[in-house]
Amino acid sequence: MTAPVTVTRTAGTINGANWVAEVPANWGGTVLLWNHGIRLPSSTDRSAETSPTGTDGSAAADLLAKGYALLGSSYRSQGFAVRDAVNDDLALLASFRRSHPATTRTIVWGASLGGLITETLAEEHPSMFVGAAPGCGVLAGAVPIADQTLDTALMVKAILLPPLKVGGYASNAEAAATASTLQKGVLALLGNPATQTGTVGRLLAIATLQGLPYQTDNYNGASLSSLAGAAAQGVLTQASAAILNSRDSILKSGGVVATNVGTSYAAKATAAAIARFQSLGLPGSLLRSYAATIDRRVTRVAASSAARAVARLNGAPTGVVRIPTVTMHTESDPFVTASNEALFASRVAAKGAGARVLQLYVKAPAYADASATSAGAPYGAG
Structure with missing residues (x-):
């Protein structure tokens, strides 16, 4: 010093x-x-x-x-x-x-x-x-991170919290309430012995498919519980960002920016992603199964091409x-x-x-x- x-x-x-x-x-x-x-x-x-x-x-x-x-x-x-x-x-x-x-x-x-x-x-x-x-x-x-965080939120909706509302908020207060529902919902699933194991598997799958880390500032990833915490932190951080910033994105760009139209979630289960998932002691077939399930269940969100063009002016x-x-x-x-x-x-x-x-x-x-x-x-x- x-x-x-x-x-x-x-x-x-x-x-x-x-x-x-x-x-x-x-x-x-x-x-x-x-x-x-x-x-x-x-x-x-x-x-x-x-x-x-x-x-x-x-x-x-x-x-x-x-x-x-x-x-x-x-x-x-x-x-x-x-x-x-x-x-x-x-x-x-x-x-x-x-x-x-x-x-x-x-x-x-x-x-x-x-x-x-x-x-x-x-x-x-x-x-x-x-x-x-x-x-x-x-x-x-701006556009890639908007797409990525939307993907994460929609993946949570597809295999963890089907009632979750993703987009279309009438106010910032509604968006904040939805983000709170997301956080509380996932934590409740993790805290329930009947749903805990499945929830951990789904969170690790989403984190893997999205390239999120198995270690964060709060969790070192050295144990299964720490891995679960890191996955939850990453998934909730990205999904919450999609929710809390959605209205601002629309206001700044004049329309919906983020989209998952044309996204193949099954294609996210690459050889590298499967190897990473397997490094946790989990079968690659489980990751492929989760990815296929997401593809079947996921809500598709269309974007405005004009809004995406404006968003690119905000950083590309x-x-x-x-x-x-x-x-x-x-x-x-x-x-x-x-x-x-x-x-x-x-x-x-x-x-x-x-x-x-x-x-x-x-x-x-x-x-x-x-x-x-x-x-x-x-x-x-x-």
């Missing part, structure tokens, strides 16, 4: 977005522009953040001690606010540079949704930054990377899975930009559990 330095902290509001700037006395001219993760549409948290907070506290102290200025916005809106965040970041950065003409370099970074915002800024405005560091980013883009990394970029992803993120990195890497390779990208994987149980020191490592913190 480095010695603390005197820091000048200023704050304000631009276009409805709150912001905070922290400039150390030993500032060398480099600014780190931070982007926080998603906040639910119903959230009243309007605070601006300048760095992540992990298991070892905030990365801010080390970064400030090393002479970096820290900058962050609350964004003007909640939910999947990529476009608002990009505009608010640009306005904030312009204002900061006017008041701090000694600014020489800016690096953009962020986590989860903030990782997607980071990459969007880097791709669309490369001349404004010397580097980018998206952490646990939604680098597959192209792989056109023009500045040095370091991504970091925990292998056991239960929400934004590490598969986002593979898809991003394929896009980067297709654009011939691989030399500008370094992808790092961390074995911490989940991105929220990763240390702030590791998050700040690309900048020499820790």
